[in-house]
Amino acid sequence: MRAGENGPRTRVASALGATRPHGALAFPLALIVAIVLADVLAPAEVHLGALLVVAPAVTASFAGPLATCAIGALAVGAQVATSLQPTPVAMENVVAHTIAITVITALVSLARHLQDQRASELGQVRRVSVAAQQAVLRPLPRRVGPLNVQSLYLAAEDHALIGGDLYAAVRTSHSTRLLIGDVMGKGITAMGDAALLLGVFREAAPRITGLGELMAYLDARVSASTAETARPEETTEFFTTAAVVEVPDAPGPALLINSGHVPALLHHGGRVLTCDTEPDPPLGLGLLGTRSFRPRAYAFDGDDVILLCTDGITEARDPDGAFFPLAQRAAEWTWANPESVVRQLRHDLQRHVRGALQDDAAVVAVQRNGAGRSDPA
Template identity: 45%
Template sequence: MGAGPTATAVMGGLAVLALVCAAVERKMLASENVLVELLSLGAVGVLMTSLTFLRCRRARELQRARRVSDAAQRVLLRPLPRRSGPVSLASVYRSAEADTYVGGDLYAMARTHGSTRLMIGDVRGKGLASISDTAVVLGAFRAAAHRQLPLTELVAAVEQAVRWGLEEFAEIGEEARERFVTAVFLDIPDDRPEVGLVSCGHPPPLLLRRGGAGVTALAVPEPAPPLGLGTIARDTYTAASFPFAPGDRLLLYTDGVTEARDDTGVFYPLARRAAAWAGDRPERLLHRIMEDLRAHTGGRLDDDLAMVVVRREGGSPTGRREGRM
């Protein structure tokens, strides 16, 4: 780590002092060569001190920005609990923009009386420009979840709130009118081995069967349009149900994962790779996928991405605190 501006100025001053002492000892202080060397050394010292000051100020600004970004992520993308009722959870998030922890992908969880609700979504756009839309969607979901609504009514309430929230940008221009959010909503009851699902134009979750019995994309028969599309949005929604037995895992993801490409333009084969690690615990599964994704792309991840893994463990353990939204 480089020295600070004070240390740099002290070292520069000591260098000038050493040159003066050497010149006095040799009785050459008034010579032209020594005067040129003193002026040059002093100028270099001032320049280095100024550059060091600017570097340290930039580092402090970047550190403050990172703290603000981290605080914003904790407010918007609240960490998921490791356990909620009979399911275990793990999540990962990566923003497309360097030194930024929040972007256009999102996820959230809520507990109702007897079930766990989850959502994952993708705002049109990426990085910092999409944070306002991310806040609108997450705020709408959390507000509706507190009302303990059935899943289909919850989605309708979120759509109405998102549509209203995104209309605030209508005066900006055509780009604002094209704002929308793809999302998938899940309801996992504590007492039944199934999962209810409503899709709003989002990639289907992957169901990893226990014991490596295969991977199934949970594509609903009638997916709804993305959230916030105004007149083509629905007022009523239909939920599809799928078996979700103890030991099964659900992998929720955004297109930042499946649309990542290697040097030849080949998309990342998420379903095939996830199937190979279906028996891993949720945290380990996500770690393996992220490492493999970086290897596939050569470390170039150009879009926001988010993933959530849900594993059904069985009955809700007694005496254990359940996760909150």
């Protein structure tokens, strides 16, 4: 939005419902005309003026408060006009109908104003949360070293609460390291923890040689931060699930460490494999000195694709409460390149949940440069 764009003209247009087609106002206007004509043509003992209250009520469903008040004023005028026809209407009926139209117009206009105000506030919260999330969770480049990379962040339908899903990619002197994680919780606290983990990973990944040592360092930093910010009265454990992948520049296997995170999927040799590594506890549980991280090697050849995601994918439910069957759907995809894999995942996920995610979700797919086939889709 350009500076000065949100001025009085914009506010008035919003109140009038300018974001809707102007032709929509033709319906309540036609309704008023139809009721007046029907009242004029009806027998003398039939009075239809009370139906004019429908016009402002209908208008409030799609237009702003000013447009609703304008339609209400026209309805009042039409009510008065029908009372002046040759067959007079009892004055008490005219007054009662006029008061009813006025009161209903005022109530629905107020309700519409409050609804628009709430929508504006929610929109502002969403813009702030998106800006904060984008400042922390920068989009991954399409190419990182010898890898083609495709990332995706899907926000839940209610985006007022910032999620703790995260991902990052860092180059070392001989490899590329990728991180995907999910901080427990929502809001500013989760975003702060996510920012901490991302910052530590970006700083430490290029200089710490071993992947296990890197994961231990991340665990130590997350545990220290959790201990510093924890309140004595809190009994809930705060932790972060994470997976780290290292892909060497030279041909060779990829290394993976999974700390309580969703298992990665690997398309290798025409099959989709679940990288079911030895289970490690999540980061931040304060188990310093009592745990070690040992990476597991997976063959990662030319056409292979690794898919990483958060539990916003695997725990997404359909209207009947069934979880998204990631492994089953993945076996049906065309694993031509990271872009096609992420596109198929998004399509199947949205079909499963009918468009409304219950939780934020992050996805990263990687493949060696020049290995991808053309997408038949």
